[in-house]
Amino acid sequence: QKEVEQNSGPLSVPEGAIASLNCTYSDRVSQSFFWYRQYSGKSPELIMSIYSNGDKEDGRFTAQLNKASQYVSLLIRDSQPSDSATYLCAGVNTGGFKTIFGAGTRLFVKA
């Protein structure tokens, strides 16, 4: 099993809908979790951090962490065409502070 796994997509949603991005992780990843957004040809940009079980909301974004099931999700409400990007899920390895990234999910928001 990969340490951080994401569906590569593409995930396509209509404008105004909720986009749901999911990520699972192995036992070798157990600490802080992050979602980064990466536009084509650009560098990753941190959009959400989550450290404990439950939901964390910031504007149109909600991150969810479920440690028992070992998954992290990102919900984007009222999706906009400008949200079209690759979303990288990341977590910190157990016992250290190395951040391990998933391969990313491509999201397309259709106008």
Add this chain to the structure above:
Amino acid sequence: DAGITQSPRHKVTETGTPVTLRCHQTENHRYMYWYRQDPGHGLRLIHYSYGVKDTDKGEVSDGYSVSRSKTEDFLLTLESATSSQTSVYFCAISEYGQDRSYNEQFFGPGTRLTVL
């Protein structure tokens, strides 16, 4: 944007030549990282630094070395470039926070390296 620059932004070189990439930050952050990004692999950690002259290997460190003589600069050297090292290289920085935010990383603009 966090004050992180990378140079050069683009480079084409030949197999067997040494190459050095530079990451410069103005944030005074303690931690610095070098990643490479390839299709299908996502971001992979090459080396990281947790202070001046303190560095350690990541998951894909073979063929790469690093140096950090000042807080603001982190250099990545490809000792003898190979075609498999053609990639986009990103530098990132982070700082320790009481709320475990030290792993929140901020990325530079990237360097696109092509090894012919």
